[in-house]
Structure formats: structure tokens, C-alpha cells
Amino acid sequence: MSIDLHTAPIGATIAEWTYGPIRREDLRRYSEASGDSNPLHLDPEFARQAGFADVIVHGMFGMALLGRLIEDHIVKQGLLRFRARFRKVIEIDQAIVCRARLASRAHGIADLSLEALTPGNAVLIDASATIELIVAGNQ
Amino acid sequence: MPIDRKHIGFSLPPFTVLVDRDQLRRFAEAIGNSVHSDFAPPTYLKVIEGENDSSRAVVAALGIDLRRVMHVEQEFEYGAPIRGGDQVTVERRVVDIYDRKDGALEFVVVESAMRNADGVSVGRSRQWILVRNEIRMAPA
Numbered sequence: 001m002s003i004d005l006h007t008a009p010i011g012a013t014i015a016e017w018t019y020g021p022i023r024r025e026d027l028r029r030y031s032e033a034s035g036d037s038n039p040l041h042l043d044p045e046f047a048r049q050a051g052f053a054d055v056i057v058h059g060m061f062g063m064a065l066l067g068r069l070i071e072d073h074i075v076k077q078g079l080l081r082f083r084a085r086f087r088k089v090i091e092i093d094q095a096i097v098c099r100a101r102l103a104s105r106a107h108g109i110a111d112l113s114l115e116a117l118t119p120g121n122a123v124l125i126d127a128s129a130t131i132e133l134i135v136a137g138n139q
Numbered sequence: 140m141p142i143d144r145k146h147i148g149f150s151l152p153p154f155t156v157l158v159d160r161d162q163l164r165r166f167a168e169a170i171g172n173s174v175h176s177d178f179a180p181p182t183y184l185k186v187i188e189g190e191n192d193s194s195r196a197v198v199a200a201l202g203i204d205l206r207r208v209m210h211v212e213q214e215f216e217y218g219a220p221i222r223g224g225d226q227v228t229v230e231r232r233v234v235d236i237y238d239r240k241d242g243a244l245e246f247v248v249v250e251s252a253m254r255n256a257d258g259v260s261v262g263r264s265r266q267w268i269l270v271r272n273e274i275r276m277a278p279a
Contacts, residue, residue: 019171026169029165029168029169030169030170032165032169033162033165033166033168033169033186034166034169034185034186034189035186035189035190036189036194037195038205038208039205040205040206046206049206050206050207050274051206051274059210059211059213060182060185060210060213061170063213064170064181065170065171067180067181067182068170068171068172068180070181071180071181072172072174079181079217080216080217081214081215081216081217082181082182082214082215082217083212083213083214083215084212084213084214085211085212086209086210086211086212086213
């Protein structure tokens with residue numbers, strides 16, 4: 001998908017992508033690759049002690065998927081800032097819908113509003129990203 | 140038990156990370172990306188700052204029970220791009236501790252500044268950790 005952030009209307013959905021479902025095995029792979037060894041994502045007994053029914057998906061796994069939405073579907077370069085709030089626990093064995101809207105555009109800077117959602121549209125992560133438009137490859 | 144506010148300003152000794160190409164590839168694969176790039180993806184700053192077991196070290200230094208911890212918010216600011224083979228020096232610091240709901244919820248804000256071998260900023264990370272003092276723990 002190719003998006004022209006210079007001309008897209010403000011408020012428009014500019015990219016959407018669904019990933020998963022995320023399985024237990026994916027959490028092991030993400031833990032190993034990211035160095036995040038928190039047992040909350042690996043050990044069901046630890047997760048129960050922490051008050052959850054089962055292991056949960058790393059919030060950073062979800063944010064990484066939103067990062068892929070930006071890099072694979074919107075822009076390769078020019079990312080200045082990226083912020084995420086982890087709203088709800090991401091349960092395993094469910095798909096994640098990643099969506100981006102153009103929130104504002106001024107003075108060569110675009111702000112994106114991003115969400116990671118369950119297939120039933122519950123917000124798991126809300127995020128924002130700031131992109132510099134005048135960068136080779138973003139025009 | 141509340142986290143002692145004396146820990147605001149606590150910093151870990153700086154450490155240097157070699158950005159490993161093989162680990163970059165494994166990270167990309169772990170998030171389902173089979174297109175290999177030599178550049179670090181946006182959230183890879185979190186991987187770099189977490190090297191040296193530094194996240195565990197912060198939690199331990201503040202005396203926090205890991206079972207009560209949730210990562211609730213994360214922000215990155217970007218500098219020069221990071222490629223496989225780069226050396227990145229990380230400085231991590233606790234910049235704030237505050238509570239809500241009469242202390243039932245405590246928040247710890249940890250910042251990292253990261254520089255490459257030329258001393259150029261490759262990014263900053265700010266992480267909000269929630270410590271859930273209110274939850275009743277099941278017996279271990």
C-alpha cells in the first residue's frame with residue numbers, strides 16, 4: 001500500500017493490517033529475540049500469581065506490530081517520535097488489528113493516531129507517531 | 140509497601156551494547172517480518188536498553204515485586220538510525236515515581252538516553268511502569 005501523507009485527508013484511515021492470532025510459541029520467540037525474560041509472558045503459574053488467567057502478550061510485541069504498520073505500510077524513514085499506551089491486557093490466541101489515521105499535518109510534520117484492537121474492536125493499545133515528511137522516500 | 144521516593148534519580152552504570160545482526164533478524168522474525176533489514180525497527184530501542192539485564196536491575200534496586208509490575212506506557216524519540224554492527228551506549232535513570240488512588244497504584248518512569256560510538260544520539264526511551272499494590276497475590 002502506498003500512502004501520500006502530503007495529500008491524504010486529515011482523519012482518514014491510511015493503513016490497516018491484521019496480524020496473528022498470537023500463540024504461546026510466538027511469545028517464547030519474542031521473549032528470546034527481545035531479551036524480555038519476564039515470566040508473565042512464558043509461565044502460566046507466574047501469570048496466575050500476578051492475577052491473570054494465563055500468560056499475556058508483551059505490550060512491546062503489540063507496539064512492535066504498530067511499528068511494522070508504520071514502516072511496511074506508511075513510511076520507511078522520518079519517524080521522530082512514537083508513543084504507546086497499553087490500555088488492555090493482550091490475551092493469547094487472538095488476532096490483533098493494527099490501524100493508523102492521519103491526525104494532523106503542518107509545517108512538514110504529520111501526526112498519526114494508531115490503535116491495536118481485538119477483532120471485536122476493543123482497544124488494546126492507543127499510540128501516536130510523529131513523522132517528518134521532507135525525508136527522502138516519504139514524498 | 141510504597142516505593143521509597145529516594146530512588147528518583149537512581150541511575151544504572153552506563154553500558155555499551157553491540158547491535159547484533161543475527162539478533163536483529165531474529166527480532167524481525169519474531170514479529171512476523173521475513174524481510175530482513177540491516178536497520179533496527181522502531182521498537183528495537185527497547186531491546187537495546189534492556190540489555191545487560193538492566194530492566195530487572197531497576198526493578199530489583201527499587202525493591203519491587205515483579206508480579207505486581209505492568210508496562211503501561213512507552214515513548215521513543217529517534218535520532219540517528221541504528222544498524223547492525225553499531226555500538227550503542229545506554230544510560231538508564233529513574234526520573235519519577237508517583238502514585239494514584241491513595242497509593243494503590245504507583246508509577247515509575249524510567250528514561251534511557253542512547254548514543255552511538257560517535258557520541259550521536261540514536262534515541263531516547265521513556266517507560267511508565269505500573270506497580271499494582273492493590274492486587275491480592277495468590278500464594279506462590
